[in-house]
Amino acid sequence: MNINYDYITYADVMRARREMYEKAHEKHATNSILNTARDLFSQGAFDMCIKICNGLLDSHDPKQLYDAKKLIALSYYSQQDFEKADEAFFNLSENSTNSDDYFNAVICAALNRNFERSKSLFEVALEKYTHYGTQKNMPSVQLILHYMITLISVDEIELAKEQFQLLKQIYMRVNNSDEVFLRSRALEPVEKFLEISSPVLKTYSQDELEIIYDDLHGSLDEAGKEKVEDFFQTITQ
Structure with a gap:
């Protein structure tokens, strides 16, 4: 009879359970921090919201990382710091399939008078909407309209x-x-x-x-x- 050395000991089970608990605790803690950041954003405390979210940018959870980046970008936009909002939304849109992420990047690039970037991202936004758009996304005709309105506002x-x-x-x-x-x-x-x-x-x-x-x-x-x-x-x- 061959001996199977690839078995799980009690210590292995306990170590695995401890690791699962630590990950769950870390995720719960991160969610609590994100909820705090959301509350600060809704209260208009944008600097504090940005500071908290910057501390979450090393998260290994894609959803939490996305939420933190989006709160940072929205905070800069709310402060009308369009240069930083431009970069923040541009970074958020990378590898995203959500047309709204690209559209937000389009608007902030235009407000930052970064027109070449806004034009290229606008094409991608329409493409993403065509392939991945849902009822939750802004329709493409509204993308076009609001892009025009933004360009008018900056005299482009x-x-x-x-x-x-x-x-x-x-x-x-x-x-x-x-x-x-x-x-x-x-x-x-x-x-x-x-x-x-x-x-x-x-x-x-x-x-x-x-x-x-x-x-x-x-x-x-x-x-x-x-x-x-x-x-x-x-x-x-």
Whole structure:
């Protein structure tokens, strides 16, 4: 009879149980610290939240590490420290499949006037949404809209024009101005879309505006045509 030396002794069992307890205790302790950091964030104590979360960046638990990084990034954003928020969200998005992580990075890069990064991340955000997006994620059309709004806020009009043109094409394809219908597809009402886009539209020449008008007016239903007519009368007077 061969002797099996690969057996588990009582000491082995006790050591394994102790290691399991220590890991569980460490995880519980980390969760408690994260909950404290979340509370501090909700109270506006962003510096303290960042300090606590920085102490968790050596965590071996991917979920806890992700949560700590996200709280740090959100804290910098809340402080309007867009340079640090840009880097924090960029680091958070690495290896992520969550389109919202990339979109947050897009917005902060734009606010930091890091436009080349924002453009490249924007493409990735749309790609991630196409492949991994769920109902919890911001729809791609909202990604485009809010990117345009952010670019307008930092006077990056040429890049904002690209987002406007993307949205214009979407409205033309939808061919329906019913508000309920548009909302079900995460689109703003036609008149609101045009109003939001007005800082961009005002930079186009008269000839370019006529083309935009003809594109929208020729593609929408009768109610949509009226909304387009009403809006363009206000910006061409």
